[in-house]
Amino acid sequence: MISLLALLLLACVLVAGRGFVWIVNLLFVSPLFDPLRKLPGPQGPLFSSHIKWVIDPDLSATQHEVWKKQFGKTFRYHGSGRFDYRLMTFDFRAVSHILLSPIYEKPRVTRTFLSTMLGKGVFTAEGPEHTFQRKIIGPAFTLQSIKAITPIFLRTADNLRDRWDEILAEGQETVDVCHWLSRATFDAFGQACLDYDFKAIQEETEELYLAFRRMFDLADEKGILRILVPFLDTLWPDRIARSVLESRRVIYETGRKLIAQKKADLLSRKESSKHYEDKDLLGLLIQSNLSNDPTKRLSDTALLDQISSFFFAGSDTTALSLTFCLYYLATHSDIQTRLRLELAQPSVPNSAQSSNFEDVSYDTLDSRPFLDAVVKETLRLAPPVHGTLRTATKSDLIPISEPVALADGTIIEHIKIRTGSIIHIPIEGLNFSKDIWSDDALEFRPDRWSSLPSSAQTPNFPGLANLMTFSFGSSSCPGYRFTIAEMKAFLSTVIPHFEFSLPEGQSVGKRNGLFTRPFVKGKPGIQLPLVIKRIDEYAPL
Template identity: 70%
Template sequence: MPTPLTLLLWSIVLLVGRGLLWIVNLLVISPLFDPLRKLPGPTAPFFYSHIQRVVNPDFSATQHEEWKKKYGKTFRYHGSGKFDYRLMTFDLRAVSHILMSPIYEKPRVTRTFLSTMLGKGIFTTEGAEHTFQRKIIGPAFALQSIKTLTPIFLRTAEELRDKWDEIISNDEHQIDVCHWVSRATFDAFGMACLTYNFRAIHGETEELYVAFRKMFDLADRKGILRILVPVLDKLWPDWIARAVRESRQVIYATGRRLISERKSTIIVEKGSSKVSNEKDLLTLLIQSNLYNNDSTRTLSDPDLLDQISSFFFAGSDTTALSLSWSLYYLALHPEIQTRLREELAHPTTLDSASSSSSSHEDRAYDILDSLPLLDSVVRETLRLAPPVHGTLRVATQNDQIPVSEPITMTDGTVVAPGGYISIRKGSIIHIPIEGLNYAKDIWSEDTLKFRPERWSSLPPVAQPPNFPGLANLMTFSFGPNSCPGYRFTISEMKAFLSVILPHYTFSIPEGQIISKRNGLFTRPFVKGKSQMGVQLPLVVKRVDECDPL
């Protein structure tokens, strides 16, 4: 009879053997049978990764175009190493199939990582659960709902304008617009989502604001090991994991109180109902949940809180970044800045539009929506500086992906337009959001130039139905996982610009170069001062103190 020591040794041998077999299969055997192996694409040493070339903005803006010229619109690159084949495609037929099909999901590791902060909200679920949640949150982001929120955006922008007036001394002042706009969009989101005033414009001390801000700021600082192995946060929590957990406790304690208060204003009786007059997203979310046709299924209070956390994370930060980039591009192009200021200075533009009366709500939104240059500047900013650089999908089963452009395989065979390429279960697909927004065959040769006028005469390929992205942009994606709050973002950006631009001019500080850095979102920093973190300093001057032209 074998001794316990012998059994232990055999167990260790078996575990090591299985581990070695897994490694050999991962590195050698499995890649030999991967259909992506036959696709054209860049080569590299065995453990070389192309990920930096794909996600680093210093390379990606030109790297995508170089690969397209050399390999066509659909190719593969190496992820973790030569053994890790990943698909990238600029073929809009293939992109549409991938983003519309339930076969392709966000990677589990991404969803698990986000769920440590956001819970099981709209951005961390897939399949039937995601479909159900999207149905519930839909009314909160409908066009009429966004129209009622526009005066909130305008009033918050006016608060920011007044605060900057206090700060700016003499003729001009250098302001980190990214920091200040982030505070302002948080206030706007607080009022729009919860009817809750963080007063972040006036000071960054409110407990709930601090909790949200700390949790979101720490998201970019998680090490790769803890992202890949999230269970470490439970087994051996570091200071980041502890800080995130403490922030979530504050958010949930306050959130439960707000939900309870909001529910008390919504009376539901059999056969009749009295609906609250509140128009914040939380109230609309609760109403949609209560009046859901599927009476057997509703979102619990923790589920509602997860949705709110998701809204703040995906909405406040991304809108702040987009607004900051728009001010940066306008500072780079003073002639466009002047033209936009003139458009916004029209006497009928926004007289009393920030009023909360219902007669003014639609008017404020409609006026902002009718300004062609404002619309073009917002869309051009979102094209050139998408908050999310790219997104990944994983095939949950073997599939055939249709293509509309020919592909010459490494064995010399050609996949003709209308044909298919094979992909196997577990393969990773990179959807190049920035790359599609920069594609020369879609946007013309000057694609890297900030040129808002391109939106007045888009080429046919950039128009529906040829280009399936929301608002003609890949920035918001499309399909089941498209951004539900795209109208919210566009409306808020327009509202802030309409208030700020008539009062201030923006210019680049002498000798300063702004670069992009990708984490969860694409953030700005000053080249040569990356150690100072995210910032976008601009020289701000009151319009009435500028020299006459």
């Protein structure tokens, strides 16, 4: 008995000792050898953190500029505490190197957290697996594919317009556009991705819609402890964990049926020699998958993971972008009027000789220069994701365009970084940078897109200038054309039909979580109510 107690005591001492050594190393020893320690940056006590200044939209928009003036384009800040040095850079040479190099990956805790909800889709994969998945999903996001599904966006926008007409006819003047656009983009994604109608605009009762909606809403409720220690969901499944599991069960059960139907339809067409091009993402994914080497095909579960990932990364983000766009138009009535006048004018599509309705629909949207500028300016000022993190998987030298002076006066032209270091890519900060966009960078000014300064033009961002919203390189969003086409379809439908304004006395703010969402100051919850008035005389697109 005594020996057993002695062994238990010894084990406790060893565990406590190892824990003590780990803490001392984390807080005091390891930071001394971190090369980022010598970089310029804000200071603070041992357990001070600058994360609030990085992620709070009320602070970050101006704090980024303050730090750049103090420390230059590349500096370090404290993450969890003074011992946690993190690199932040506004230097495009460094940003390009980090986002294009296979050395840098999304942090494991981020990928694990997302995979508990989305599975192992393209947004959680890294390395060769990520490259392979990009190859499989590529055909679903070509320009030709986006042209084919643009009529879906237009029809869904028509449904939303009709629903808002009904609401106004009932005497309601103020509408939470954030809520309704979320429902509408779910419908658009359901049909464009799955060839499946959620009917969310009509009523929020469809089981698969509710499963997706519930799971995505819960993503912002997960506490930091469960993000850092994801296995807690398995050991102590709370309400959130149980709800996520139930939602995934519904999604995968329904999804497998949809995949089986699609495969059977594809086989039937092959046997009958009928030619029919799938337009929805799931159909294109299945075709792309089946045309690949059988030993490298994605499983049905992996295909569903891709669909879940794109719903998560695309539906809510597009709804948020449209929401903020209507907010900016509501607070800039002159720009709203100008956009309405452009949409009322007849236009000649780029493929004017085409008799294909799908081509004309897309090209008509694409031929509106001010609409294009409004969409891009919204995406610049309200990126759905305010920033992204990368972890160095091995030591590296990051090239920079401007020399940096270290604390000891040494001038360097490369940033030395060690394995495990975290790099913060400030998407919002780069989109707001006065160095790039001029002194009015925080203003909503769509006309800037007709004469971009040279600092906002670079070959790294074809067609989108230095817009960081969709990132670039292998980590860029493959669905950026999808988002832009959908935004244009909705705006082209509702702007000629309605006038939007801000309710009197209402102040709107931004709240950063997984995505940047709007809220009304002094009121709970995510929302953006706008006053909507019907315009009786309007010219349809």
